[in-house]
Amino acid sequence: MAHPSNPADPADPADPAGPADPGGPGRSRSSRWAMLAVLCSSLLLVAMDATILNVALPSLIDDMRPSALQQLWIIDVYGLVLGGLLVTTGAIGDRFGRKRLFLAGFVLFGVASVLAATSDSPTQLIAGRVLLGVGGAMVMPSTLSLIRNIFTDPHERALAIGFWAAVAGAGAAIGPLVGGLLVEEYGWSAAFWVNVPVVVVTVAAGIWLLPEYKAAGTHALDWASAALSVVGIVGLAWGIKHVAKNGPAATGVVILVLGALVLTVFVLRQLRLPDPLLDVRLFRSHPFTAAALATLMAMLAAGAALFLVSLWLQYVHGYSPFEAGLRTLPVALATLVGSLAAPRLMHAVGVRAVMGAGLLGMLAGFLLLALSPEPTSYVYIAVFLVTLGLGDGLAITTSASVLVSAVPPERAGQAGAVSETSYELGVGLGVALLGSIHGALYADLMPRGVPEAARESMGGAAEAAAALGGPAGSRLLETARSAFDQALTTTAYVSAGIVAVVTVLVLWLVPKNFKATGSH
Template identity: 70%
Template sequence: MGRIPPREPALDRPAGRLEPMPGRWAMLAVLCCSLLLVAMDATILNVALPSLIDHMEPSPMQQLWIVDLYGLVLGGLLITCGAISDRYGRKRLFIAGFVLFGLASVVAATADDPAQLIAGRALLGVGGAMVMPSTLSLIRNIFTDDHERTQAIGIWAAVAGAGAAIGPLIGGQLVERFGWSAAFWLNVPVVVLTVTAGLWLLPEYRAPQHGRLDWFSAVLSVLGVVALAWGIKHVAKGEPAALDVLILFAAFALLALFAYRQLKSPDPLLDVRLFRNRAFTAAALATLLAMLAIGSALFLISLWLQYIHGYTPSEAGLRTVPAAIATLLGSLCTPWLLRRVSVRFLMGFGLFTLAGGFLLLAAVSTTTYPLVAVILVALGIGDGVAITTAAAVLVAAVPPERAGQAGAVEETNYELGIGLGVALLGSIHGRLFVTHMTDLPLTGDQLDTARGSVGGAAYVAHDIGGPTGDRVLEIAQHAFDSALTTTSWISAGLVGAVAVLTVVLVPRGFRATASH
């Protein structure tokens, strides 16, 4: 069960070339620079959201779309982009995607209304989807030695995880000094430098394919993933409309049809037979749940720091640094650990550590920052270990010509996890917050605004001022903490269940090494 045997011809490079490639670590640096930006953009708006709300006054639903549409679009397109990179060239798609990422950053940075910002975030998702499968698949091809590849994947995972964690820190500093649009302007010079270096350094790889790209299956995958996210988002908010439930069922039907077409295709977009490999399936689940947990935690804790404790964006971002440092350490230590302990143990350890962080958050009655710092460390370590182990397993479990598909699975679960973390757990938290917002000394529009979100409550409290404003803020703080406790219990249960499942799925003695 350790590997799936190749079913396709080898990549179009000289047969038997196993010697280390010159400049491979410089190539990794280019790939990691791009990955850092794409990962940061998944969470950088967490601390910019209050400033953005003050400037644009988006509705609560627009706020959620601004935050999580990026990850949902990116996740929906990754399978298709992974297949395109295998067929038409991984470097080519990487460069084109990063150029689009830079242009989309300009669209978002210059937005003066929520609609343009949402459109910019969607375009950023398209560009990110073109970039991310290429990063992991190129690592699979550039690094021919198992140990070096595992180290490279550890660095890749450290950048991916730390990027999501330092997004609030960088965003906070930029927003406080230059306004919310600076979070997007940051991307532009990095895109220019990375594209220039990528054109010069990166090699091109493509796998020989015998059939045309199945565009109908591509549409099915995109619609299925986006519909799934939409349905989960709205059902999780409580009292969903009939259309929301219908969309959720349509998502299952679309994804089932997609899987059926892939099983029948001689040249699938995603070889779903890969999921017959138990370790591959466990790694995919681990990535999804690890990012769902860390995505929702960073989102809710960023709101907690700003709205409940009144920190500025930069102060709030600084207080998320423990998660970034812990993720970095967990990711960088994992390649060393993989040579000494089993994949089964490491994957279980990472996920159970994540679950433990949520259990700690759920078990306390009063949330203080020192406790949150400990929780962030637990979440960061668990995330770093789980993501790095999962990436090594996914790359090891596929033949080289399917490297783009392995990258797409890893990145789909990575980005979809962050998006669903905000959509699912963020929506559950929002629903619980509303139920706890009782006995407010308000009427009319002010009551509706205050009950709609913690940001709305803070705005109303500031607008009213005096004892009434203090009372509104006190109720909102209690409601937010109560909702966070319940959401944490749910998160711990989800991650814990998947931790048990992954330990069961990974065969005893499985090692994350790949054949060539």
């Protein structure tokens, strides 16, 4: 197995031609970057779908009247399903072909988009989001593993991963902007219809441009391991979600413990298999573990922040969906800058310094938000979004470089699965955990005697205020806005604490002079 600090990697053994030039197996530089463009276009949609509904939620609530629990499921079931399946789909791609998996997944993504767009009930919409998660799980590890095989030159690969991370981060960040524009003009269903033409064009280009890669000499897929990974990850995530929402109730705690036990059985099984679904021995490498942890926790904090800030802009300040999306644009631009700067910075100062700097930037942003005077002004939010984006871009790009360089080409799907599982599970858990903490704080800050709907959510408060009308409605709405704002700044303290702990762990786990392949 290649060590993360090796200066170069062998050509993919499944490609008999071998590399005909320094950057990729028998392909020109321009064709490699055209392949990257195809992969990134798909990644952009999958990443956008994690956050595009943030600004569409108020109009969707007005139209469908989902319950508070259904609202959370509509938002975070996508990330939870996607995260639960990534380990399995990464292994399937290694065995049966990464191009084949990529194209099939993106077709399913398009079909699921139509199902979600035509929903007339919360149940159908949740089902559509589940299928979107399945399709996304087939696409995302394929993008990173194909990059691992297309770009065999370490220097080119580092830059390609920088673009990949920039698109992943920017996609999540511009989701609210694109969603806001579409929702304002065409309604919430347009947030799904926009996927369809991009799917058609990308699949056509992928059939023509992308190479097929399949690992040689692998065993048949261990379906028992696949079932264990899916049940364990989804059970753990579901348990965390419900414990955060409802406290230590019996059902949530039992499922949380069962999820952890199933994942323990999964790990023990992988250690015994000659060709495991996921080589858990990779986590013996401290830098590999630090990279996965940094991705998970960075996206946990960032995903929740984007969700809550989008709601804050609409509910507290009354911006339209597009206006709210436009005001989240600084995080997309900052993520782009951070991601593209990371490869050069890794070469100059090393992985540990760049990953640590990224996490410290995020920590500074959350502390700024937590300490901002109330009512919070957009100036503080804008600075917070810039620091969040810069830090996230640096941390995610550096982490992806470490994870990808830790495995040989025939196991690139496993690296992609670990990276994407950490990324998507972080977003899903962030919305579930921190979103639930924010909701509990909001409810606690609302005075007794207000309508129950107003205590459940800010959207419920807006409806109750409209029903009351007059001065009483205005007072209720102002009270709810103040409670939402206070809950946001208090939740920022929790996020800052999470990022601080992860920063310390990363600086402890990664050696001072460690360099990932492609960073030198």
